[in-house]
Amino acid sequence: MPESRFTAACLQMRSGRDPGANRDAAVAGIRAAVERGAAYVQTPEMTSLVERSRERLFAQVTSEAQDQTLAALRDVARETGTVVQIGSIAVRAGDKIANRAYLIGGDGDILASYDKLHLFDVDLPSGERWRESATYSGGACAVVAATPWAMLGLTICYDIRFPALYRALAEAGAEVLTAPACFTRQTGEAHWHVLQRARAIETGSFVISAAQGGTHEDGRETFGHSMIVDPWGRVLADAGGSDPGIILAEIDVAQVLDARARIPSLKHGRPFTVERVGPKVQAAQ
Numbered sequence: 001m002p003e004s005r006f007t008a009a010c011l012q013m014r015s016g017r018d019p020g021a022n023r024d025a026a027v028a029g030i031r032a033a034v035e036r037g038a039a040y041v042q043t044p045e046m047t048s049l050v051e052r053s054r055e056r057l058f059a060q061v062t063s064e065a066q067d068q069t070l071a072a073l074r075d076v077a078r079e080t081g082t083v084v085q086i087g088s089i090a091v092r093a094g095d096k097i098a099n100r101a102y103l104i105g106g107d108g109d110i111l112a113s114y115d116k117l118h119l120f121d122v123d124l125p126s127g128e129r130w131r132e133s134a135t136y137s138g139g140a141c142a143v144v145a146a147t148p149w150a151m152l153g154l155t156i157c158y159d160i161r162f163p164a165l166y167r168a169l170a171e172a173g174a175e176v177l178t179a180p181a182c183f184t185r186q187t188g189e190a191h192w193h194v195l196q197r198a199r200a201i202e203t204g205s206f207v208i209s210a211a212q213g214g215t216h217e218d219g220r221e222t223f224g225h226s227m228i229v230d231p232w233g234r235v236l237a238d239a240g241g242s243d244p245g246i247i248l249a250e251i252d253v254a255q256v257l258d259a260r261a262r263i264p265s266l267k268h269g270r271p272f273t274v275e276r277v278g279p280k281v282q283a284a285q
Contacts, residue, residue: 004253009246010040010210012284013048016217019060022048023069025244033246034080040147040251042085042210042241043073044171044226045157045182046100049090054135055269057090057097064091069101080229083147087155087180087210088116093124096137103145112148114154115139117161126186132158142169150175150253153205157181160195160209163202170203170266173213173254179209185242188223193235201233203266204253204259205257213242231259 011029016021021263025242026043033041048069051057064070069089077084086102089204099116142165143154153169153176169177175197183192202209206229213224224242228249229235236249260266 003149006039006251007037007248008034008207008208008228008249008251009033009041010228010237010239011041011043012216012224012243012245013047014216014222014227014244015044015048015212015241017047017049017056017060019048020053020071020189022050022208026249027072028067029179029244029246030073030076030082030084031080031246034082036246036248038082038248040083040085040149042087042178042180044087044210044212045180046212047073047086047089050212050216050220051078052183052219052220057135059273061090061097064100067091067200071104074104074110075109077104077106081106081122085178085232086153086178087153089120092138097135097137099136099156101156101178103147103152103154106148112143112154113132114143114156114161115141116156118158119144120158124184128184128186130184138184142172144169144172144174148258149251150206150227157183160199163199166199166203167266167269172260174205176206176208176251177203179207180211181209182185182212183223185221185223188225190221192225193227195228196229197221197233198234200229200231204231204256204263206230206253206256208251208277210237213239213244215242223249223271231256 153174212222226239228237236245
């Protein structure tokens with residue numbers, strides 16, 4: 001039987017406009033986490049490049065086969081024998097870009113990849129305006145992937161607001177849910193912690209989310225607070241604030257079975273319809 005315990009690490013980063021510098025920071029962070037006992041290391045969304053200018057982004061992004069960050073992180077996974085999850089990198093996908101996560105085995109092979117399903121198209125009260133759909137192509141498939149210890153459900157950032165996705169991943173066998181992010185400071189202050197804990201509690205799963213933090217070269221502010229949450233909703237580790245760093249926690253997959261036995265809500269879901277009653281709302285003219 002596979003070992004059910006492992007030490008997980010999240011790298012909190014502040015990626016900028018130089019993919020080479022971001023790559024080197026990720027490699028150094030993975031090595032440092034391994035030295036501290038990590039067998040699995042997760043990096044944040046947009047590990048290799050945080051750039052809000054569409055023109056500058058397209059000028060930097062390459063194909064998956066040419067991406068130097070992917071190649072370097074596969075090398076460090078092989079060198080250390082560590083499972084590495086790249087929260088995401090931007091790769092060419094036709095006339096748009098894919099926001100793509102990778103799960104890399106300890107032999108350096110790519111075990112799975114996942115393209116972010118839900119794109120962040122919002123206007124915030126602060127005046128921030130985001131239209132990811134103008135640049136990125138959304139994914140169409142949820143992914144559950146095997147590791148030596150547990151089944152991982154792969155998601156990215158804004159996905160955390162869609163609980164049906166996490167329930168579907170858990171029902172498909174995921175025991176650890178991952179949500180690496182580049183969460184805005186404003187929305188993070190309001191919702192980040194409760195969303196992480198809610199997804200864990202609803203599904204009886206561990207949730208591991210490495211995050212970007214601080215003020216980036218392109219001017220955006222991200223919330224930080226990389227987190228590891230257990231299946232009962234307890235926060236095992238929180239990187240706090242926005243400074244780059246590493247958090248670690250021991251993951252005991254047996255706790256997933258325990259939580260799901262105590263609150264078996266995954267087994268209690270029932271199909272239903274929605275009936276709307278009362279007067280019809282007049283359509284706006």
